Amino acid sequence: MNNDRTQMLPPDDPNRTRIGGIDPNATQIGGALAGDRTQMSGSVKGISLECVAENTYALATQSTRMHVLVRIIGSGMAMGARMPLNLCLILDRSGSMEGPPMEYMKRACGYVVDLLEPTDVLSIVAFADQAEIIMPARRVVNKQLIKEHINRLEVGNTTDLYGGIAMGASQVASVASPGYVNRALLFTDGEPTAGNKDFQSIVGQVVEQKSRGITITALGFGSEYNEELLAAIAKRSGGNYYYITRPELIPEIFRKELETMMMTVARNIRMRIQMSRWVQVRQVYGKLPSFGYRSAEVTLADLERGETQSTIIELELGPRPNGKYRVAKVEIIYDDSTTGRTETINQDVVIEFTTDATLIAEGINPLVQRELEVAGASRNLERTVMGMRTQMIDRDQALSELEKTRQMLIDHGKTLQAADIERAINEIKQGAAAEKTLIGINLDREKSK
Amino acid sequence: MSEVGADKTAIGTFNDESKTQLVSQPGAEATQYAANIECPVCNTPNPPSETYCTDCGFLLGSEAPSMFEVTKPPFAGMLVTPDGIREFTLKLGENTIGRENADVLLTHNTVSRKHAKITIAGGRALIEDLGSTNGTFVSGRKLNVGEQMELTDGCEVEFGSVMLKYKAADLQNSTCNEDEVSSAHSEEISIGEETASSVLEDSQVKAKPIARLVSKNRSMAFDLFDGKYAIGRRQGANDIVVSDPYASGRHTDLLVEEGMFTIKDVGSTNGTLVNGVKLEPQVARQVQPGDEITIGQTVFVIEVAE
Numbered sequence: 195m196n197n198d199r200t201q202m203l204p205p206d207d208p209n210r211t212r213i214g215g216i217d218p219n220a221t222q223i224g225g226a227l228a229g230d231r232t233q234m235s236g237s238v239k240g241i242s243l244e245c246v247a248e249n250t251y252a253l254a255t256q257s258t259r260m261h262v263l264v265r266i267i268g269s270g271m272a273m274g275a276r277m278p279l280n281l282c283l284i285l286d287r288s289g290s291m292e293g294p295p296m297e298y299m300k301r302a303c304g305y306v307v308d309l310l311e312p313t314d315v316l317s318i319v320a321f322a323d324q325a326e327i328i329m330p331a332r333r334v335v336n337k338q339l340i341k342e343h344i345n346r347l348e349v350g351n352t353t354d355l356y357g358g359i360a361m362g363a364s365q366v367a368s369v370a371s372p373g374y375v376n377r378a379l380l381f382t383d384g385e386p387t388a389g390n391k392d393f394q395s396i397v398g399q400v401v402e403q404k405s406r407g408i409t410i411t412a413l414g415f416g417s418e419y420n421e422e423l424l425a426a427i428a429k430r431s432g433g434n435y436y437y438i439t440r441p442e443l444i445p446e447i448f449r450k451e452l453e454t455m456m457m458t459v460a461r462n463i464r465m466r467i468q469m470s471r472w473v474q475v476r477q478v479y480g481k482l483p484s485f486g487y488r489s490a491e492v493t494l495a496d497l498e499r500g501e502t503q504s505t506i507i508e509l510e511l512g513p514r515p516n517g518k519y520r521v522a523k524v525e526i527i528y529d530d531s532t533t534g535r536t537e538t539i540n541q542d543v544v545i546e547f548t549t550d551a552t553l554i555a556e557g558i559n560p561l562v563q564r565e566l567e568v569a570g571a572s573r574n575l576e577r578t579v580m581g582m583r584t585q586m587i588d589r590d591q592a593l594s595e596l597e598k599t600r601q602m603l604i605d606h607g608k609t610l611q612a613a614d615i616e617r618a619i620n621e622i623k624q625g626a627a628a629e630k631t632l633i634g635i636n637l638d639r640e641k642s643k
Numbered sequence: 644m645s646e647v648g649a650d651k652t653a654i655g656t657f658n659d660e661s662k663t664q665l666v667s668q669p670g671a672e673a674t675q676y677a678a679n680i681e682c683p684v685c686n687t688p689n690p691p692s693e694t695y696c697t698d699c700g701f702l703l704g705s706e707a708p709s710m711f712e713v714t715k716p717p718f719a720g721m722l723v724t725p726d727g728i729r730e731f732t733l734k735l736g737e738n739t740i741g742r743e744n745a746d747v748l749l750t751h752n753t754v755s756r757k758h759a760k761i762t763i764a765g766g767r768a769l770i771e772d773l774g775s776t777n778g779t780f781v782s783g784r785k786l787n788v789g790e791q792m793e794l795t796d797g798c799e800v801e802f803g804s805v806m807l808k809y810k811a812a813d814l815q816n817s818t819c820n821e822d823e824v825s826s827a828h829s830e831e832i833s834i835g836e837e838t839a840s841s842v843l844e845d846s847q848v849k850a851k852p853i854a855r856l857v858s859k860n861r862s863m864a865f866d867l868f869d870g871k872y873a874i875g876r877r878q879g880a881n882d883i884v885v886s887d888p889y890a891s892g893r894h895t896d897l898l899v900e901e902g903m904f905t906i907k908d909v910g911s912t913n914g915t916l917v918n919g920v921k922l923e924p925q926v927a928r929q930v931q932p933g934d935e936i937t938i939g940q941t942v943f944v945i946e947v948a949e
Contacts, residue, residue: 256878256880470696471698471700474729476748477748482751485729486728508748514699515708517702517706519696519699519700519702521700522700544695
């Protein structure tokens with residue numbers, strides 16, 4: 195408990211100035227709370243929030259662009275029962291799945307059934323020339339019967355991915371009761387070849403499902419699928435993306451992803467930035483915010499236990515008289531798996547405006563600088579992958595860019611992602627295409643292990 | 644029953660609710676109102692429970708700022724979303740529009756990294772497409788690459804699929820409402836050659852400028868009247884803002900007096916050059932119209948108005 199509370203305090207708390215005997219800092223630590231300090235209230239919540247500005251100072255005399263790092267951290271402890279899953283398996287049974295891939299996929303689905311409990315809901319949709327419901331949404335009670343449904347799967351011909359996603363999402367949506375983690379697990383080995391094949395329409399559909407609270411994890415198998423499409427599906431819906439190289443790895447990845455889903459501590463996460471006067475949001479890195487009067491809002495991916503998600507906001511701060519100002523209030527609204535309710539936590543971003551330029555140099559926060567460099571690396575990586583896909587850069591250029599990124603990630607302690615890049619570098623050196631590995635590297639999310 | 648009730652109210656003086664609340668029995672709300680804290684910066688009244696001003700965010704109870712003189716950069720125009728929620732302020736000189744590192748940052752996937760630029764000089768706003776993938780449209784007409792088009796107040800500008808409205812400087816400062824904006828438009832159509840921009844200039848520039856400071860590539864131009872002009876890169880600190888990364892924040896002063904022009908470098912990093920000769924810092928030197936004045940990497944000349 196104490197661990198969680200200490201985390202919530204910003205490392206350099208500008209709130210320390212006392213006002214009329216009320217010390218906001220003391221209130222944060224203590225139990226008795228008023229108004230918007232609800233984040234510190236008695237019950238422990240599934241996530242905590244940290245907001246850190248690039249600099250604690252800004253020049254009062256001119257416009258300043260200021261980055262703010264927002265981190266949400268999933269509680270590291272398992273508290274209470276996990277949230278029940280409402281899961282749909284959306285399975286590719288196109289012709290190319292014939293043989294071992296189909297057998298391993300069936301086995302993987304069997305594992306999923308074994309891991310689920312009677313409180314969970316499962317549905318199964320398969321797609322080939324068109325999509326069809328193999329099993330409508332139901333509680334996982336008779337596991338043997340469900341496995342029989344799975345074993346009846348047969349290979350077809352083409353790939354109606356769009357139809358599969360639409361039908362799977364409607365199965366998830368058909369379970370109306372709240373409190374479920376709504377997920378779809380999409381497994382495919384090919385390009386969409388039937389139904390709606392348009393990239394933008396497919397991604398647009400995914401975005402619509404996300405707005406209904408349904409997150410899609412995308413599993414790509416083999417060398418024929420469209421990694422750009424699958425990565426976009428996962429990214430837009432806040433789900434994970436996996437690249438499965440060999441059929442015998444299919445069951446392991448299914449199991450891994452299912453465990454991830456079961457560790458969800460917060461879902462339907464929205465971040466709202468409320469701006470004070472003379473403040474504008476220039477951008478939220480990697481997101482498309484919706485803007486309201488003095489506010490901007492983005493959706494974030496579901497958060498797992500122990501996971502940290504970082505988001506960088508860029509603000510434009512207008513000139514003003516000297517003094518300390520709350521330039522923005524960051525609010526996180528989400529469904530908490532620990533309390534079982536929709537919760538809100540928030541934090542102020544406070545900046546001191548000064549005419550003393552020497553203070554600016556003192557106020558720099560190295561943590562935010564570091565995250566900005568990582569964000570830069572993330573963009574470089576995207577560009578490298580795009581360059582490789584469009585053959586705008588050759589093998590040597592790609593290798594040198596990747597090596598630079600890898601070194602940078604090691605310097606910043608992102609060892610997992612650095613290892614992924616190393617794997618991609620080796621793939622390229624062996625003459626293989628590394629795009630499917632590279633496109634899945636996500637630098638804003640840091641898992642606990 | 645209802646008559647009795649009416650009677651009671653009619654008796655009045657005893658149970659006048661408003662009186663009781665305000666004077667004899669201050670309730671919770673009354674106390675709050677009494678102790679409202681007015682923000683020393685923006686004058687917004689704040690309930691005492693607030694730590695920061697609900698409007699400008701100033702830390703209430705901290706020392707009121709002594710310096711209220713904030714030199715705002717001159718308003719040069721803006722782009723606004725159709726719902727009026729987002730405003731992108733434009734500065735004098737060049738404004739880039741794009742998806743990355745742009746002055747007007749539009750993070751939309753139909754907007755190119757370097758999409759377009761708007762140059763504001765001499766009371767005119769010129770827009771140019773920088774070879775964007777999805778094109779720039781002004782009032783529905785697509786710009787050719789390299790073509791410059793003048794923006795008129797209220798016109799619609801599209802960057803890819805992002806649509807913004809242009810608001811010109813003078814109309815923003817005056818109390819002009821939507822109707823007047825549209826009437827200015829209809830005038831433009833009916834009068835033909837006398838465009839809205841000439842209408843704008845009349846209201847904006849009351850007196851005729853003595854001269855103009857114009858960059859040699861004609862991308863920047865500034866009207867000069869009698870007086871002293873601070874020239875430099877930084878918004879807010881200068882009367883003439885030069886969008887040149889090699890110009891210092893505060894670069895040079897230009898004095899215009901009785902048809903004479905005097906220039907003084909105020910300690911810039913890269914110096915101020917007149918006809919290729921570097922000026923001593925803080926030493927004033929007279930310049931003639933036609934002399935080449937180099938600030939950063941931009942060469943200016945003074946042109947006397949006819």
